[in-house]
Amino acid sequence: MRYGPIPRRARMDDMAPSSPVTAVDEHLIDAIRSLTPGESTPPADAKDLLALFDAQAGSRHVDFAARDLGSRGLGFYSIGSAGHESNAAVAAALQPTDPALLHYRSGAFYVRRAAQLPGTDAVSDMLHGIVASVDEPVSGGRHKVIGHGDLSIIPQTSTIASHLPRAVGLAFSLGRANQLQVSGEWPSESVVVCSFGDASANHSTAVGAINTALHTSVQGIPLPLLFVCEDNAIGISVRTPGRWIERTYANRAGLKYVAADGTDAAGTLQAAAEAAEWARKHRAPVFLHLRTVRLMGHAGSDVETAYRTQSEIAADLDRDPLLATARALVASGSYTADDVLERYENARGEVAKATEHVLASRRLESAAEVMAPIAQHSPASIAQRVEQVPATSRSEPLTVAQSINRALADELTNDERVLVFGEDVARKGGVYGVTRGLQKEFGSRRVFDTLLDEQSVLGTALGAGLAGLLPVPEIQYLAYLHNAADQLRGEASTLSFFSNGRYRNPMVVRIAGYAYQKGLGGHFHNDNAVAALRDLPGVVVASPSRPDDAAAMMHTCLSAAAVDGRVCVFLEPIALYHTRDLYEADDGGWLAPYPDPADRASHVPIGSARTYGDGDDLTIVTFGNGLAMSLRAARRLEGHGVRSRIVDLRWLAPLPVDDILDAAGATGRVLVVDETRRSGGVSEPVITALVDGGFDGSIARVASEDSFIPLGSAAEHVLLDEDEIVSAALEVASR
Ligand SMILES: Cc1ncc(C[n+]2csc(CCOP(=O)(O)OP(=O)(O)O)c2C)c(N)n1
Numbered sequence: 001m002r003y004g005p006i007p008r009r010a011r012m013d014d015m016a017p018s019s020p021v022t023a024v025d026e027h028l029i030d031a032i033r034s035l036t037p038g039e040s041t042p043p044a045d046a047k048d049l050l051a052l053f054d055a056q057a058g059s060r061h062v063d064f065a066a067r068d069l070g071s072r073g074l075g076f077y078s079i080g081s082a083g084h085e086s087n088a089a090v091a092a093a094l095q096p097t098d099p100a101l102l103h104y105r106s107g108a109f110y111v112r113r114a115a116q117l118p119g120t121d122a123v124s125d126m127l128h129g130i131v132a133s134v135d136e137p138v139s140g141g142r143h144k145v146i147g148h149g150d151l152s153i154i155p156q157t158s159t160i161a162s163h164l165p166r167a168v169g170l171a172f173s174l175g176r177a178n179q180l181q182v183s184g185e186w187p188s189e190s191v192v193v194c195s196f197g198d199a200s201a202n203h204s205t206a207v208g209a210i211n212t213a214l215h216t217s218v219q220g221i222p223l224p225l226l227f228v229c230e231d232n233a234i235g236i237s238v239r240t241p242g243r244w245i246e247r248t249y250a251n252r253a254g255l256k257y258v259a260a261d262g263t264d265a266a267g268t269l270q271a272a273a274e275a276a277e278w279a280r281k282h283r284a285p286v287f288l289h290l291r292t293v294r295l296m297g298h299a300g301s302d303v304e305t306a307y308r309t310q311s312e313i314a315a316d317l318d319r320d321p322l323l324a325t326a327r328a329l330v331a332s333g334s335y336t337a338d339d340v341l342e343r344y345e346n347a348r349g350e351v352a353k354a355t356e357h358v359l360a361s362r363r364l365e366s367a368a369e370v371m372a373p374i375a376q377h378s379p380a381s382i383a384q385r386v387e388q389v390p391a392t393s394r395s396e397p398l399t400v401a402q403s404i405n406r407a408l409a410d411e412l413t414n415d416e417r418v419l420v421f422g423e424d425v426a427r428k429g430g431v432y433g434v435t436r437g438l439q440k441e442f443g444s445r446r447v448f449d450t451l452l453d454e455q456s457v458l459g460t461a462l463g464a465g466l467a468g469l470l471p472v473p474e475i476q477y478l479a480y481l482h483n484a485a486d487q488l489r490g491e492a493s494t495l496s497f498f499s500n501g502r503y504r505n506p507m508v509v510r511i512a513g514y515a516y517q518k519g520l521g522g523h524f525h526n527d528n529a530v531a532a533l534r535d536l537p538g539v540v541v542a543s544p545s546r547p548d549d550a551a552a553m554m555h556t557c558l559s560a561a562a563v564d565g566r567v568c569v570f571l572e573p574i575a576l577y578h579t580r581d582l583y584e585a586d587d588g589g590w591l592a593p594y595p596d597p598a599d600r601a602s603h604v605p606i607g608s609a610r611t612y613g614d615g616d617d618l619t620i621v622t623f624g625n626g627l628a629m630s631l632r633a634a635r636r637l638e639g640h641g642v643r644s645r646i647v648d649l650r651w652l653a654p655l656p657v658d659d660i661l662d663a664a665g666a667t668g669r670v671l672v673v674d675e676t677r678r679s680g681g682v683s684e685p686v687i688t689a690l691v692d693g694g695f696d697g698s699i700a701r702v703a704s705e706d707s708f709i710p711l712g713s714a715a716e717h718v719l720l721d722e723d724e725i726v727s728a729a730l731e732v733a734s735r
């Protein structure tokens with residue numbers, strides 16, 4: 001095919017003449033047409049350049065189509081890749097099996113990688129994403145992501161940099177799984193690639209993740225990770241200071257730095273290949289600084305002229321990476337400008353054809369269909385796996401801390417995939433000794449200290465789960481979860497949703513929490529804020545109170561992680577870790593023998609409560625420290641002639657709703673005893689469950705104040721205590 005004047009307006013008749021799409025499209029066509037052939041030696045293999053150009057053109061036309069679909073109300077996502085298509089060179093430098101966690105401008109990377117796997121149709125995939133069709137290959141219409149199970153692209157949404165801790169964790173875990181001879185999804189020589197923008201590079205998550213990679217790598221631990229910073233010198237409307245990325249990352253200890261400019265196609269191919277090869281060979285982190293431009297603004301809704309001058313915007317058109325590749329192709333002498341234009345127009349035609357097909361595809365049709373991948377639950381298989389965990393022989397009564405320690409030891413023995421890690425967990429055995437002795441027994445590959453960064457602790461778990469391991473990370477105190485909560489909220493809990501179950505990150509996150517440290521430590525060691533954990537669809541929140549439940553529930557959680565890929569949070573009550581007595585000194589009332597997992601009767605299914613007593617006057621619903629306080633209060637209530645039964649929730653998510661309703665119905669009067677805050681605490685959903693379940697008896701609650709916990713005896717003023725429980729119970733019982 002040969003081109004005469006191109007009827008551009010006709011092609012883009014739905015776009016205003018001055019629309020960003022038209023400007024980019026026309027400039028590129030004009031510039032390619034005026035390229036003059038060279039007879040020089042090809043600057044790179046012409047075949048590689050051609051593959052690069054085809055990927056870039058496919059991605060570019062998908063971006064055009066996204067704008068068009070958006071303007072017609074048929075597409076729902078318009079952040080594009082235009083100007084960043086040089087990232088196709090990164091895909092070309094890697095194997096299609098190298099796990100990739102990508103920036104949202106990675107359309108060309110995606111098309112280039114898909115070209116390495118026959119049978120994939122990258123253009124249709126991306127269009128399916130834009131229109132939220134169920135045929136989108138990884139999210140199934142739940143989000144516009146860049147991802148594909150067969151292409152080892154783990155889908156990301158758009159919380160900038162939040163994927164970097166996982167990428168570091170995955171690079172670490174590939175090596176660790178290899179050392180432990182645990183086989184996973186990816187070949188042992190894989191390199192992980194993660195990309196992000198220049199503004200994103202400033203996010204504490206990115207800074208922390210890069211720091212963790214270096215901190216790990218300088219210790220000689222394998223960490224084959226390619227960081228790609230796609231530097232278009234701007235983040236939405238805010239400019240990045242001149243040479244900031246280079247000045248920040250070109251000279252970091254332990255970080256190999258490679259620079260490339262997307263306006264030099266051959267140079268970019270070469271730099272990407274060098275960077276990828278280095279990471280693969282040295283099993284160490286590399287930083288590829290890829291200079292790009294951003295064409296057509298930040299997203300479809302962005303009016304770029306509000307913060308950039310027309311001449312700045314126009315100048316970027318000359319730096320279009322498609323033009324750069326076209327220039328190299330024509331300079332090679334193997335292709336003419338018309339050849340290149342023909343390929344560009346073919347891509348347009350392909351996208352147009354695919355768009356029609358995609359528009360006819362199905363969308364998600366019900367809440368059940370949307371939610372199907374959120375919480376896989378196989379209770380029978382979970383119970384079966386628990387039964388297989390061998391119990392070591394000691395049978396003396398244990399504390400909560402000892403019981404968790406023993407459960408972890410048995411899990412480490414039972415399943416070679418289990419890893420235990422966190423701040424101070426290994427040599428010291430944790431602040432409270434819960435993991436004491438485990439490193440000695442199972443070695444430093446299975447039980448290890450992390451650096452001091454909760455985002456990295458959770459990122460390691462996120463990557464480990466993907467690599468086929470079963471991580472048990474520890475967060476030292478509940479208060480310290482909160483600065484890393486996005487790793488649970490935005491990453492762990494969403495992965496199966498955004499990948500339609502294709503990827504999962506099984507884990508059991510142990511968190512020492514709750515108050516009642518007798519005034520010690522103040523707020524940060526007495527945190528009782530659980531709301532941020534309870535509203536995560538699919539995340540299991542275990543809250544064991546007694547030693548026997550703690551062990552059994554640890555086995556349940558690890559089994560749910562192993563069998564169903566569940567994300568479990570295991571909230572451990574610090575004040576009860578070493579408690580031995582319940583009613584009086586030396587009664588040993590808070591000790592319990594270790595439950596043998598092989599005994600089916602000891603299994604604690606997810607969402608099942610435990611009830612103490614069978615009094616008919618009052619039902620107390622509680623958990624955590626509240627259980628010990630309520631058991632003591634119940635004894636005092638007997639002195640007043642009030643006979644109660646106490647429900648220990650054991651699971652804060654999902655709540656044991658049936659058990660709550662059964663126990664409430666048995667007495668007709670309920671007191672919820674909630675050691676967490678009155679607002680956003682646990683009593684709110686318990687009472688809601690009673691109301692929703694049709695309970696029509698009396699309901700009351702006692703809870704801690706909406707306060708932070710102060711130091712010393714002042715803590716007692718804001719925390720719920722036994723006297724309050726007794727008086728509230730007497731009041732409810734008298735109704
Ligand atoms: C944690 C977070 N904060 C804010 C945003 C909103 N946001 C989306 S993209 C963006 C700018 C990112 O710029 P850069 O990293 O340079 O990538 P570019 O879009 O330029 O490729 C911002 C602030 C976000 N997605 N995530």
Ligand SMILES: [Mg+2]
Pocket residue numbers: 197198199230231232233234235236
């Ligand atoms: Mg940017």
